[in-house]
Amino acid sequence: MDKLLIEGGVKLKGEVLIGGAKNAALPIMTASLLSSGENIISNIPHLKDIATMGALLKQLGVDFHIENGKVSLNTEKITSIEAPYSLVKTMRASVLVLGPLVARMGTAKVSLPGGCAIGARPINLHLMGLKKMGAEVDLREGYAVVRAKKLKGASIYFDIPTVTGTENLMMAAVLADGITILENAAMEPEVVDLANALISMGANIEGAGTSVIKLKGVNSLRPVNHSIIPDRIETGTFMIAAGITGGEIKIKGCNFSHLDSIVIKLKEAGLTIDKEDDGVIVKGPERLSSVDVKTMPYPGFATDMQAQFMALMSIADGTSLITESIFENRFMHVAELKRMGADIKVQGSLATVKGVASLIGAPVMATDLRASASLVLAGLAAKGTTIVERVYHLDRGYEKIEEKLTPLGAKIKRVK
Ligand code: EPZ
Secondary structure (H helix, E strand, O other): OOEEEEEOOOOOEEEEEOOEOHHHHHHHHHHHHHOOOEEEEEOOOOOHHHHHHHHHHHHOOOEEEEEOOEEEEEOOOOOOOEEOHHHHOOOHHHHHHHHHHHHHHOEEEEEOOOOEOOEOOOOHHHHHHHHHOOOEEEEEOOEEEEEOOOOEOOEEEOOOOOHHHHHHHHHHHOOOEOEEEEEOOOOOHHHHHHHHHHHHOOOEEEOEOEOEEEEEOOOOOOOOEEEOOEOHHHHHHHHHHHHHHOOEEEEEOOOHHHHHHHHHHHHHOOOEEEEEOOEEEEEOOOOOEOOOEEEOOOOOEOHHHHHHHHHHHOOOEOEEEEEOOOOOOOOHHHHHHHHOOOEEEEEOOEEEEEOOOOOEOOEEEOOOHHHHHHHHHHHHHOEOEEEEEOOHHHHOOOOOHHHHHHHHOOEEEEEO
C-alpha cells in the first residue's frame, strides 16, 4: 500500500490548477444510460472513483473509455441491469445507476451500499421516491430490486436533503410520464451541473439549485456532451493548504461562487482571499484565529470540508467548536490529528479543538477520503516528518495530490 512522506514547515507558494468535480462527474456518467448513443464528458479528473464507475458501467454493457480528462461512453446496448455488491461496497456512488436504469430499462437490481467509514448511509429516500413514481421495490439478499414498466411523475418530499437521492430521482423523472416535483431537494452545485447536463440532452427541468425542482418527462433524450464544473472541495483543500502553512497560493480554474460559506469561515480564521480575473489569491496569516463551524447541506459549510478545517483549527489561537451534522461518524481524523499533538475532544457530533502552537510529525492512518486530506494538510504544517498510510483513500478524491503540492514547495513524496 502506498504511503505519503511529508516534511512539514514549508510555506507553500505558487499556482495550482483545480480539476473537475468528482461528485459532478459520477452522476453525469450514469446519466449517459438515459440515452442510446455516444456520450462525451470532459474535464473529468483521473481518480479511483471515476475508474470504479467506469468499471460498473462496463459491467452494464456500456463501452467506456477515459483519456486526458475526457470520458466517452457508448450506451447503445445495455446488457445487464445489476450493480453487484463487489462494486457497490467499494463506492457508494454506484447507487447512482438506479434511477437511470429503471427509467431506461424498466428494472434495476442494485446492491444496498452497506455502511462505510463515515456512517450507515442508507438509500431509503431514493427508494421512497421511486415507489412514489410507481415502481415496485423488493429488498432481497442485500439488493434492492426495482421494477416499473413506465415511471409516473409524482410529488416527492425528502425528509433530509440527499445529494445522490436528489440526483437519482432527477434521472428517474426526466423520462417519466408527467410532472415530478422534488421538495427539500439538495442544492449542491453538483446537482445543478447534473441538471444542466440533462437539459443539454433534451430534458425539461426547472429549479435546480433551489430546494424545489420541477421535471417534466420527455419521450427520449440525446446523448450527453458536457464539461464538468471545477471541484469546490479540492479548491477549499488548497485554500486551507495556504492557510495552514502561512503561504500564498494562486488557485486557478476554480468556481469561486461555489465556495461562499467556506471563504467566509476562512477569512474569519485570518486568511486573505482575493478574487482576480484569472484565479483566487489565498494568503495564510502569521497566526490563525479559531472559528466555530457547523456542517450543513449546501449552501452551508460542506461536510466534505470539515476534516480539512479541523486540521487548520488545530494550530489556531483559542478554541473552536466544530459540529458535524450530516454524518454520524465523520471524526475518524481526530485520533490521528491527536497523534500529531492536536488537542481535540469529541462529544457526539461536537469536536472541541483547542489550538496548539504547532503539530509534530508522526506516522498516521488515513481512514476516509476527506480525513486523509486533513492528515496531509496537518503534515504540511507539522514540525518533522509525517507518514500518511493507506493513501488509497486519498486517491479516490484527489488526483495525485503530491504532484500538485510539490510545485508549491511542499516536501512530499509517495513511497510504495
Ligand atoms: C454525497 O453523498 C457526496 N457523494 C458525499 O461526498 C457528501 O459528503 C454528501 O453528499 C453530503 O454532502 C457524492 O455526491 C458521490 P447524502 P450522499 O445522501 O449523496 C442521509 C465524498 O467525499 N440519507 O446527501 O451519499 C445520509 O445518511 C463524499 O466524495 C438518508 O438517511 O449523501 C446522510 O446522513 C463523501 N437516507 C445525509 O442523509 C437516504 O436515502 C446526507 O446524505 C439518503 C441519505
